[in-house]
Amino acid sequence: MADAGSEQPRATRSTKVGRPRRSEQALLDAAAAVFVRSGVDAPVREIAAEAGVGMGTIYRHFPTRPELVVAVYRHQVEACANAGPRLLAESATPEAALRAWVALFVDFLVTKHGLAGALHGDSAGSDALHAYFVDRLVPVCGSLLEAAVESVGTPPQIDAYNVLKGIGNLCIGATHDARYDAEALVQLFISGVLARRVR
Amino acid sequence: MADAGSEQPRATRSTKVGRPRRSEQALLDAAAAVFVRSGVDAPVREIAAEAGVGMGTIYRHFPTRPELVVAVYRHQVEACANAGPRLLAESATPEAALRAWVALFVDFLVTKHGLAGALHGDSAGSDALHAYFVDRLVPVCGSLLEAAVESVGTPPQIDAYNVLKGIGNLCIGATHDARYDAEALVQLFISGVLARRVR
DNA sequence: CTTGTTATCGGAGCGTCGCTCCGCAACAAT
DNA sequence: ATTGTTGCGGAGCGACGCTCCGATAACAAG
Numbered sequence: 001m002a003d004a005g006s007e008q009p010r011a012t013r014s015t016k017v018g019r020p021r022r023s024e025q026a027l028l029d030a031a032a033a034v035f036v037r038s039g040v041d042a043p044v045r046e047i048a049a050e051a052g053v054g055m056g057t058i059y060r061h062f063p064t065r066p067e068l069v070v071a072v073y074r075h076q077v078e079a080c081a082n083a084g085p086r087l088l089a090e091s092a093t094p095e096a097a098l099r100a101w102v103a104l105f106v107d108f109l110v111t112k113h114g115l116a117g118a119l120h121g122d123s124a125g126s127d128a129l130h131a132y133f134v135d136r137l138v139p140v141c142g143s144l145l146e147a148a149v150e151s152v153g154t155p156p157q158i159d160a161y162n163v164l165k166g167i168g169n170l171c172i173g174a175t176h177d178a179r180y181d182a183e184a185l186v187q188l189f190i191s192g193v194l195a196r197r198v199r
Numbered sequence: 200m201a202d203a204g205s206e207q208p209r210a211t212r213s214t215k216v217g218r219p220r221r222s223e224q225a226l227l228d229a230a231a232a233v234f235v236r237s238g239v240d241a242p243v244r245e246i247a248a249e250a251g252v253g254m255g256t257i258y259r260h261f262p263t264r265p266e267l268v269v270a271v272y273r274h275q276v277e278a279c280a281n282a283g284p285r286l287l288a289e290s291a292t293p294e295a296a297l298r299a300w301v302a303l304f305v306d307f308l309v310t311k312h313g314l315a316g317a318l319h320g321d322s323a324g325s326d327a328l329h330a331y332f333v334d335r336l337v338p339v340c341g342s343l344l345e346a347a348v349e350s351v352g353t354p355p356q357i358d359a360y361n362v363l364k365g366i367g368n369l370c371i372g373a374t375h376d377a378r379y380d381a382e383a384l385v386q387l388f389i390s391g392v393l394a395r396r397v398r
Numbered sequence: 399c400t401t402g403t404t405a406t407c408g409g410a411g412c413g414t415c416g417c418t419c420c421g422c423a424a425c426a427a428t
Numbered sequence: 429a430t431t432g433t434t435g436c437g438g439a440g441c442g443a444c445g446c447t448c449c450g451a452t453a454a455c456a457a458g
Contacts, residue, residue: 043415054437059417120372158383165376166384169368173319177364184357185365185388192391242444253408258446 024061024071027051032072039113040069066129069118077136080108084140094147099190101144102167105137106186109171116171138164145193152194163193223260223270226250231271238312239268265328268317276335279307283339293346294393300343301366301389304336305382308370315370337363344392351393362392 030051034042044065048055062068070077084101091097109116121130142160149156167186174182229250233241243264247254261267269276283300290296308315320329341359348355366385373381 044417045415048437055417056419056437057435060435065416121376157387158380161378162380162384165372165379166369166388169371170365172368172371173364177320179360180364181357181361185361188356188391188394189365189384189388190391191394192387192389195387195390195394243446244444247408254446255408255448256406259406264445 027053027058027061028072031068035069035072035112040118041114064126064128066118066127066132069115069129070132073112073115076108077133080105081136081140084144088144088147094144094151095194098144098148099187101140102186102190103183105167106171106183109168110174110182113175116168117173119165119168133168134161134164148194154194154196157193226252226257226260227271230267234268234271234311239317240313263325263327265317265326265331268314268328269331272311272314275307276332279304280335280339283343287343287346293343293350297343297347298386298389300339301385302382304366305370305385308367309373309381312374315367316372318364318367332367333360333363347393353393353395356392 027047031047034047034050038046044055044058047068048058051058058068062071080101083104087097087100087104088094091100119130119133121127138160141164145160145163146156166189170185170189171182174180226246230246233246233249237245243254243257246267247257250257257267261270279300282303283296286296286299287293290299308318318329318332320326337359340363344359344362345355365388369384369388370381373379
């Protein structure tokens with residue numbers, strides 16, 4: 001029998017048998033579309049409807065909302081993570097690299113409605129979204145931070161985890177308030193992190 | 200008749216007639232207790248149960264949740280607002296005053312579970328909580344900021360509204376994450392606001 | 399004391415949402 | 429054809445925000 005399949009157009013078939021499980025990518029595309037339209041807190045029903053599947057299917061592929069969100073934005077988070085070392089290599093100064101990276105991160109968060117707000121570890125450790133962002137970006141942020149701090153000759157005043165979460169928090173609600181300038185606040189915050197004055 | 204009440208200890212009576220509407224203060228006390236126990240996002244049913252009244256009563260006195268929250272924390276917000284001028288007068292430097300006031304504000308936000316997170320103007324302008332905090336505290340923060348900026352001889356880099364909201368955002372989630380140090384982040388942010396370097 | 403008026407009270411009820419769970423259908427193996 | 433396996437869909441449950449109306453109680457007039 002082998003795999004002499006002739007009629008199956010896509011047949012991802014990675015598991016042992018069964019139906020060609022409905023393309024996860026289709027779900028991700030639908031979710032992305034809904035996230036753009038209604039924010040990352042959009043009802044699961046709406047995502048299911050957009051994808052033309054039942055809610056069960058969504059939950060089967062992504063048992064928790066954070067997992068879905070992570071999957072949707074994985075590429076962009078990876079791009080952001082990869083941009084770190086690149087900026088550090090290409091920029092004139094480590095501080096410039098840090099500020100450029102931070103601007104990238106801020107732009108990413110601000111353009112995704114509600115993403116920054118969903119970044120919290122509310123569910124007592126079981127928050128995959130928070131964990132993913134932290135695991136992936138803290139090291140990157142840490143490298144940039146370390147380099148920048150060293151280049152300006154100040155002792156490190158805070159760890160990368162706090163800096164990253166602080167930036168994330170500063171981006172919350174930026175889309176709903178024209179007067180609120182998250183980018184400016186974050187850059188000022190970075191100034192503080194790199195400033196000589198401790199108190 | 201006057202107010203020769205002899206049996207009514209508190210009798211607020213502000214409306215014309217009817218029953219001595221159930222003391223709002225009792226509701227506020229109950230709400231405060233629940234907020235401490237379950238955060239400011241506690242279900243209205245829970246607050247009503249704690250107060251021993253029906254939900255209708257809660258909604259009659261405080262049609263929206265922000266109004267209830269404002270009422271519960273009004274005293275502390277006022278105290279915070281009043282502390283501004285006082286600190287400015289008593290502190291050695293305007294910067295010290297600003298930093299002390301900010302520490303006060305941060306402590307206030309961090310100790311009230313979820314208050315910082317509820318500070319957003321999500322409901323398109325109709326958010327009384329956001330409006331109250333902004334109206335009451337932005338001027339205070341502005342004065343301190345102005346004095347501090349002037350004393351260190353830097354041009355103002357951002358307005359008080361953004362500073363206040365930034366601080367509020369930095370306090371989000373502080374209670375759920377032992378590694379997250381909101382106070383430190385905010386003070387670094389203030390350093391940035393007062394720093395010479397603009398870019 | 400009785401009756402009428404009026405404001406307040408309490409919670410049933412409706413719509414929404416997150417999440418679970420079970421019957422069903424489609425395919426593979428026999 | 430029959431049986432086994434696996435993915436699929438959505439009904440259903442509990443929680444919640446918020447509304448709305450019948451019940452209730454205080455007071456004034458008679």
